[in-house]
Amino acid sequence: MILFELTGTENNIVYQKLAIANGNRQYDFLKSIVESSLEIGRPFLSQHVIKALNFQAITCLHTNAGEYRPCPVEVRDYHPPEHYRVGALMDDFVNSVNRNWEASDPVVLASFVLWRLNHIHPFINGNGRTARAACYFVLCLKLSALLPGEKILPELLTENRERYVIALRAVDASLPNLDLSPLHALLSELLNQQVAEAVKAAEEAENAQEESDDQV
Numbered sequence: 001m002i003l004f005e006l007t008g009t010e011n012n013i014v015y016q017k018l019a020i021a022n023g024n025r026q027y028d029f030l031k032s033i034v035e036s037s038l039e040i041g042r043p044f045l046s047q048h049v050i051k052a053l054n055f056q057a058i059t060c061l062h063t064n065a066g067e068y069r070p071c072p073v074e075v076r077d078y079h080p081p082e083h084y085r086v087g088a089l090m091d092d093f094v095n096s097v098n099r100n101w102e103a104s105d106p107v108v109l110a111s112f113v114l115w116r117l118n119h120i121h122p123f124i125n126g127n128g129r130t131a132r133a134a135c136y137f138v139l140c141l142k143l144s145a146l147l148p149g150e151k152i153l154p155e156l157l158t159e160n161r162e163r164y165v166i167a168l169r170a171v172d173a174s175l176p177n178l179d180l181s182p183l184h185a186l187l188s189e190l191l192n193q194q195v196a197e198a199v200k201a202a203e204e205a206e207n208a209q210e211e212s213d214d215q216v
Contacts, residue, residue, distance in 0.1 A: 004062050004125075019061060023129070026056035027152075030133050034140045043141035045097045045113070045134070047090055050122075053133045058126035069124045078172070080121035089120045097138070106142035107191070110135045111183040115171045132157050135187075147191075148198035156190040 003015045010016070030053065037043055055066030064070065068086045081089060093116050097109065104112075117131035132154035139153070140146050147153075157164050163186055170182035 001060050002063055003060060015061060022057055022059060022061065026053060026129065026133060027154075029053070029056045030137060031146060034137055034146050037141055038144060038146075043144075044101060045094055045138055047094055049137065050090075050094075050117070050130060050134050053137070054123045054126050054130040057129040057133070058123070062125040064124045065126075068122050071124075073121060073124065075121060077169075078121075080119075086120060086122045090122055093117070093120060101142075104142075106139055107184055107187050108180060109142060110139040111180045111187055113138050114187070115168060115180060115183055118168055119172065129154075139191075147194065148202075149194035150201065151194060151197065153187070153190055153194060156194060157186075160186070160190065 003012070003018060004010065007015050010019070033049060033052075051066045051068075057065075059065040068090065069083050071083050073080055073083075097113060100109065114131050114135035117134055118127060121127045123130060136153050151159075167182040167186045171178070171180055
């Protein structure tokens with residue numbers, strides 16, 4: 001079952017319902033692989049992880065879930081690389097991330113992952129969802145922790161989509177002298193928001209517990 005082929009649109013209510021369910025499963029999977037990577041002490045990015053994140057996002061919605069696209073794709077205001085180049089580009093991308101793993105600042109490396117995956121656009125669909133999840137995966141591993149927060153970075157990026165797209169385009173425009181600063185600034189701001197909201201929620205829960213204890 002491929003819902004996009006059956007409905008012909010992403011606006012169909014059945015498609016949207018499954019897309020939400022897939023998003024929830026992708027988050028659970030993302031959390032699991034972060035925790036597993038930290039527990040075994042092997043923090044690095046792999047194409048298998050990236051493909052698995054895409055599979056979770058678009059399975060039963062589009063063809064070729066978790067597989068690199070076998071055909072060209074169209075993106076508004078951008079022409080992704082030809083499909084026959086995707087494999088080599090992804091090899092180079094993942095190798096570059098892992099070569100620079102130790103020396104790179106966490107937010108800089110996460111910014112690069114977010115931009116480069118969007119730029120290569122390796123999948124039929126779900127590239128943005130995959131890039132945001134992979135970015136967060138790398139960030140958590142670099143910081144050696146699953147970061148707290150009811151709303152995590154991928155969701156905050158989606159809520160700030162217009163600013164996110166503008167930042168991606170600004171990085172594109174900087175080529176060939178890659179300048180990640182527009183994305184770095186946005187990620188830093190949203191991460192601070194995520195952590196601040198988590199701290200506030202923890203304090204409110206603690207205060208509520210103390211009030212409850214006082215009433216006993």
